[in-house]
Amino acid sequence: MLVLTHKEDEQITIGKDIVITIVEVGHGQVRIGIEAPKDLGIGRPAASD
Secondary structure: OOOOOOOOOOEEEEOOOEEEEEEEEEOOEEEEEEEOOHHHOOOOOOOOO
């Protein structure tokens, strides 16, 4: 796993078509925005209890 440190409004690029933007950091959470082709099917895994 690659671990990166970024500040708000900084971006990470994956390949040519995927851009991840750090939208907000605070209160123990990070909000990210993901720009990618619609056919990629972005999601998050189900929460484990």
